[in-house]
Amino acid sequence: MKIISLSLPKNYPVTDNGFKTLKKYYGDMLNVSELTGKTVLDVGCGTSPFVKELRGNGINAVSLDVQKVNSPNTGSHIQGFANQMPFKDKVFDCIYSTFSIFTYLFTGNSKIQNNALEEIYRVLKPGGKARLYPVVPQDIKELIKKTKLPMKINKINSVHDQGEHFTVEILKTK
């Protein structure tokens, strides 16, 4: 398998937003009742306890980060690239990615972001959803257009947290 090289910016921030904070960002896109019985992935988890909290609620969740996260916070952590995920096709119902690869769409490497969206498409089940925060909805729209994936923006939430930011839900249509 060809390994896609990835150089992270120096001192790439590793943050640890837990469920309570993420609920402020995702609102109606983050509910334990909706996720119960589902398979969930957190892409670019950092040292976030989110997945551990989901697992504590009986949700089958795993976290992925390119960095080897050495923290008791994270539950079921897997080290790997968002743009080359170590998962089989069509395994997740829902993917979250917070303050990670899609947040830095303008400053990031667009090839990596294309590949990451292709990977999200590949590992989501049909009808599955990817929820991203904070992102620029127009950037995500253009990324979907560029990759020609059968995905669409399903929902956009506006979040007021030190300015206005957006949460986007992408639906895998087939």
Ligand SMILES: C[S@@+](CC[C@H](N)C(=O)[O-])C[C@H]1O[C@@H](n2cnc3c(N)ncnc32)[C@H](O)[C@@H]1O
């Ligand atoms: C700012 S942290 C966010 C952590 C957590 N999601 C939160 O909200 O607290 C961004 C994380 O994205 C990870 N990351 C960046 N590029 C990545 C990639 N291509 N594949 C996997 N993880 C990546 C970084 O290693 C970092 O841990």
